[in-house]
Amino acid sequence: NAGVTQTPKFQVLKTGQSMTLQCAQDMNHNSMYWYRQDPGMGLRLIYYSASEGTTDKGEVPNGYNVSRLNKREFSLRLESAAPSQTSVYFCASSTTGTTGELFFGEGSRLTVL
Amino acid sequence: QQQVKQSPQSLIVQKGGISIINCAYENTAFDYFPWYQQFPGKGPALLIAIRPDVSEKKEGRFTISFNKSAKQFSLHIMDSQPGDSATYFCAASMGGTYKYIFGTGTRLKVLA
Numbered sequence: 661n662a663g664v665t666q667t668p669k670f671q672v673l674k675t676g677q678s679m680t681l682q683c684a685q686d687m688n689h690n691s692m693y694w695y696r697q698d699p700g701m702g703l704r705l706i707y708y709s710a711s712e713g714t715t716d717k718g719e720v721p722n723g724y725n726v727s728r729l730n731k732r733e734f735s736l737r738l739e740s741a742a743p744s745q746t747s748v749y750f751c752a753s754s755t756t757g758t759t760g761e762l763f764f765g766e767g768s769r770l771t772v773l
Numbered sequence: 774q775q776q777v778k779q780s781p782q783s784l785i786v787q788k789g790g791i792s793i794i795n796c797a798y799e800n801t802a803f804d805y806f807p808w809y810q811q812f813p814g815k816g817p818a819l820l821i822a823i824r825p826d827v828s829e830k831k832e833g834r835f836t837i838s839f840n841k842s843a844k845q846f847s848l849h850i851m852d853s854q855p856g857d858s859a860t861y862f863c864a865a866s867m868g869g870t871y872k873y874i875f876g877t878g879t880r881l882k883v884l885a
Binding site for chain 2: 664693695700701702703704705708718719750752761762763764765766767
């Protein structure tokens with residue numbers, strides 16, 4: 661039982677390069693999320709998708725775009741990476757809205773030089 | 774209004790001791806307060822959660838105490854074990870939205 665799978669686990673980019681973080685869940689969850697984790701900042705919501713076909717901004721959406729490809733998959737794209745986007749990115753999913761338990765992937769560590 | 778303030782930033786406890794982590798919030802619309810546990814290299818995982826209609830919830834060695842009037846809640850880990858060494862995050866959310874607000878985390882180290 662895979663749960664939430666993120667790829668890649670590690671990535672190094674140069675400033676201005678683009679990349680997409682992939683996330684897939686096999687729990688038939690409706691809602692999916694992208695968070696970033698930075699030292700001393702906790703987890704901050706970038707974008708979320710309440711259900712297939714919908715996406716909305718979180719606390720820190722600038723510099724990111726998302727696509728809810730289908731019920732299983734939710735991708736995060738950095739169009740022009742900046743050093744401030746160096747972080748660990750977590751994808752999560754849940755069955756219902758705010759009261760649903762969040763199931764997290766193992767994270768993707770991104771370094772932008 | 775949207776922040777959840779967590780303290781301490783780090784905590785060292787002897788094996789068998791009690792670990793206490795505190796969180797405070799401002800937005801009275803929050804109605805769900807979970808705690809997540811994260812081990813190095815892993816994603817956070819739900820540990821225990823509480824709603825504001827109860828003042829305490831206990832699951833094994835883990836207890837959440839909730840003070841609605843003070844807008845504070847805390848995690849107590851009884852008989853702390855080295856295996857409890859992890860980072861703990863409190864969070865809050867409100868009905869009808871999908872935006873969990875997390876605290877900044879507490880790194881707990883339990884000495885053997």
